[in-house]
Amino acid sequence: METGQSHARVSAADFIRGFASWRLHSARKPVVVTHHGKDAHVLISLDDYRRLGGAGEGGEAQLRDSQVLLLESVRDSLILVDRQRRIAAANPAAADMLEVSAAALVGQPLAAALPAIETSLIFHHILRMIDHRERFSGDLPSLLRPGQWLHADLVPLPIGGAIILRDVSEAIAALEASDARTAALRALDADGGIGHACISLREAVEYANASLTAMLGVGDEAIRRVKFSALLAVARRAQFSDALEGVLRDGKPARIESDLVVRDGAIVPVTLSIAERRNAYFSDGAVVIVTRRGGVG
Numbered sequence: 001m002e003t004g005q006s007h008a009r010v011s012a013a014d015f016i017r018g019f020a021s022w023r024l025h026s027a028r029k030p031v032v033v034t035h036h037g038k039d040a041h042v043l044i045s046l047d048d049y050r051r052l053g054g055a056g057e058g059g060e061a062q063l064r065d066s067q068v069l070l071l072e073s074v075r076d077s078l079i080l081v082d083r084q085r086r087i088a089a090a091n092p093a094a095a096d097m098l099e100v101s102a103a104a105l106v107g108q109p110l111a112a113a114l115p116a117i118e119t120s121l122i123f124h125h126i127l128r129m130i131d132h133r134e135r136f137s138g139d140l141p142s143l144l145r146p147g148q149w150l151h152a153d154l155v156p157l158p159i160g161g162a163i164i165l166r167d168v169s170e171a172i173a174a175l176e177a178s179d180a181r182t183a184a185l186r187a188l189d190a191d192g193g194i195g196h197a198c199i200s201l202r203e204a205v206e207y208a209n210a211s212l213t214a215m216l217g218v219g220d221e222a223i224r225r226v227k228f229s230a231l232l233a234v235a236r237r238a239q240f241s242d243a244l245e246g247v248l249r250d251g252k253p254a255r256i257e258s259d260l261v262v263r264d265g266a267i268v269p270v271t272l273s274i275a276e277r278r279n280a281y282f283s284d285g286a287v288v289i290v291t292r293r294g295g296v297g
Helices: 012-017 019-026 046-051 057-073 092-098 121-132 169-191 210-216 234-250
Strands: 008-011 031-035 038-043 077-082 087-090 136-141 149-157 160-167 195-199 205-208 254-261 267-278 283-292
Touching (some): 008 019, 012 149, 019 038, 234 267, 234 283
């Protein structure tokens, strides 16, 4: 093996998912497998391994140890199954997910470790992976806990295949909540008399519906990127900013009375309802619902 040749680098998770491709790559040049961005393992061909003096029982034991370390370094739950659908190996993340020790899982039929799997959609894909070397990737309701969602990757391997599972419940819940919020805002638009605006963390107006711009007597572009508090009477601005700060800090909606300043300088008494907008990871700002006080049209 040439010591000066370049090495390919791949993360442990991507290595597991693309094992067949990286195995072929290692026949030409070493593949360095990283863990948390640092070089952790090297996959080389058997000929190169023997030339390095790795043949023999001691070298094989070291190779097995390296494979175990590689398996354990994957953060997602990883289960290796053989062609008889028995569990050949499981990493600590999988043991935690199944609430069984990894040692106790080895040798068990997959259906014994996951009793509901044979009636689930993913079981068909597992059979296709083992029998026809087909890959699969998708989200599915968990076989373990009600309300949980898992992202599954099925990767064919010479032994049979790898089942990689990751809990995506929070992301799915965030998408569902986002869909519900979008539907609610569309319903407000259909009402025609309720204004609403989406604002950033710094109060900048990112969107205003037609009802709100009609109240103000301006077009949408005229208030885009303007601070929402600037649309209010001077005496009401600090009150709105304080309410918004509380919503973003505590996550609880707020309702205040305020006054809009419209295009001709007139004051329109309104009620503002403020609620936080969040994605799966952090706050996106807030939604402000604007209704005329007393329902005056």
